[in-house]
Amino acid sequence: MPENRPPDSAPIPFYDTVGIGAGPAGLSLAALFGVLAPREIALFDAQAGPGWHSGMLHPGVRMQTGWVKDLVSLLDPTHPLSLLNYLVTTGKVYALVGANFDSIPRLEYTQYLAWAAAQIPRLTYSTRIDKISVDDAIVTYAEGRPIARSEHLVLGQGTVAHLPEFFGDLAASDRVIVADVLADRIGELPADLDAPIVVIGGGQTSAECAGALLGRGYRNIRWIGRRSWFAPLEDSPAANDLYRPSYQEYFVQLPAEDRKRLVADQLLTSDGITPGTLRDLYQVNYEGRLREGRFPMTIMPGREVTGATMAGDEIELVCQTSGGEERLRAAYVVVAAGRRNAPMPFDEEMDELIDRDDNGDVIIEADYSLRWKYSDRNKIFVLNRGRFSHGLVDSNVSILPIRSAIIINSLAERKVFNIRDEYLSTQWA
Numbered sequence: 001m002p003e004n005r006p007p008d009s010a011p012i013p014f015y016d017t018v019g020i021g022a023g024p025a026g027l028s029l030a031a032l033f034g035v036l037a038p039r040e041i042a043l044f045d046a047q048a049g050p051g052w053h054s055g056m057l058h059p060g061v062r063m064q065t066g067w068v069k070d071l072v073s074l075l076d077p078t079h080p081l082s083l084l085n086y087l088v089t090t091g092k093v094y095a096l097v098g099a100n101f102d103s104i105p106r107l108e109y110t111q112y113l114a115w116a117a118a119q120i121p122r123l124t125y126s127t128r129i130d131k132i133s134v135d136d137a138i139v140t141y142a143e144g145r146p147i148a149r150s151e152h153l154v155l156g157q158g159t160v161a162h163l164p165e166f167f168g169d170l171a172a173s174d175r176v177i178v179a180d181v182l183a184d185r186i187g188e189l190p191a192d193l194d195a196p197i198v199v200i201g202g203g204q205t206s207a208e209c210a211g212a213l214l215g216r217g218y219r220n221i222r223w224i225g226r227r228s229w230f231a232p233l234e235d236s237p238a239a240n241d242l243y244r245p246s247y248q249e250y251f252v253q254l255p256a257e258d259r260k261r262l263v264a265d266q267l268l269t270s271d272g273i274t275p276g277t278l279r280d281l282y283q284v285n286y287e288g289r290l291r292e293g294r295f296p297m298t299i300m301p302g303r304e305v306t307g308a309t310m311a312g313d314e315i316e317l318v319c320q321t322s323g324g325e326e327r328l329r330a331a332y333v334v335v336a337a338g339r340r341n342a343p344m345p346f347d348e349e350m351d352e353l354i355d356r357d358d359n360g361d362v363i364i365e366a367d368y369s370l371r372w373k374y375s376d377r378n379k380i381f382v383l384n385r386g387r388f389s390h391g392l393v394d395s396n397v398s399i400l401p402i403r404s405a406i407i408i409n410s411l412a413e414r415k416v417f418n419i420r421d422e423y424l425s426t427q428w429a
């Protein structure tokens, strides 16, 4: 039994709030929750211990966001769980600053999260929440057993990798590797560096997978993307305007159709590839050509993969291109085809009490709470699920502490935190 889990006969503990998921979103909320003392939040996470996309920690991977965008600083820079405090108290600060990173290593951010998690009380790992029900409180279950009751609930479950349906039974094959686990499985790939390997995906994750394979010396890589080019992340000051609390305040009150259109229009501010990553890939590829007389990686945008079958020992992919159908063979396929929200584990009865719009999507209010039957009595907040309600900023770490502050203000029914975002030169329509 995981540590801290009450034995079967123990009374079920009651908390003000239960949070499912201790990723950056849940940790930020728990870090700031202290202002509501004596009210308490308890966090549960399925992982065995602290970790953040650990199967994608390839050598050299960097944050796509600046280091000041930590769990707390943009709201409360004096908070003890700031990244700066982590750097100073662990003795790293001079070495890190001196190393002149444009953007800090993801490994650093992961270690920062682990350091912060160790200081957050009532955080239990190895506990996958498999059911949530409601009676006069919200009841959270693991392994079919109630483990906590609470007045309020926060779903901070993040996202899971999407494996396209055309893989069918091949999904179970060890020849198909989901990007999420490539760092763990890269050692299983063939020793033959000429083995054909295809990477599918047009975002940062696919670029990092391609880079990891190049780094291992593979020289028969094909990188396939759906867009007409492997588009860079848009990170200009104009794009950064969209990642401010003031923009979010404007965004949430727009009609749903407008919000949907804006998300599509602004996609590359979130889903593009860091220019530095692209540059590294092109440079390594160029050098490979100088050394070996051929590019180790063929860059293949403008292709939509629609089918995959086993052909002898290899996987055959069917791609649609503007020039017609194309078939590609690979010994291994690495899939970085986007992510989906993790499913919310409400039991059937509770699920029926959750309001949904005409598309069947949950309705997220401005304070990140779900609209549901008992929202006056028991609030349910969702983190990182509001791309279409709060904008693209909701799916990354840019303004985590601001989201935490809005939720805490809502729970307190007063302005515990003052969110300041002034000096705005842009006037939204």
Ligand SMILES: Cc1cc2nc3c(=O)[nH]c(=O)nc-3n(C[C@H](O)[C@H](O)[C@H](O)COP(=O)(O)OP(=O)(O)OC[C@H]3O[C@@H](n4cnc5c(N)ncnc54)[C@H](O)[C@@H]3O)c2cc1C
Pocket (backbone or CB within 6 Å): 020, 021, 022, 023, 024, 025, 026, 044, 045, 046, 047, 052, 053, 056, 062, 063, 064, 065, 127, 128, 129, 130, 156, 157, 158, 159, 205, 342, 345, 383, 384, 395, 396, 397, 398
């Ligand atoms: C490789 C990669 C790199 C990224 N880099 C950046 C970046 O540099 N900057 C940026 O802004 N964004 C980045 N992102 C986006 C990133 O996902 C989010 O910014 C961030 O992880 C969101 O945090 P989260 O807490 O919402 O979700 P997650 O980090 O996914 O955490 C969710 C947690 O919930 C737990 N969980 C889920 N379901 C259950 C359950 N039923 N029971 C118990 N626990 C559960 C999971 O174990 C997990 O620990 C990156 C994403 C990926 C995949």
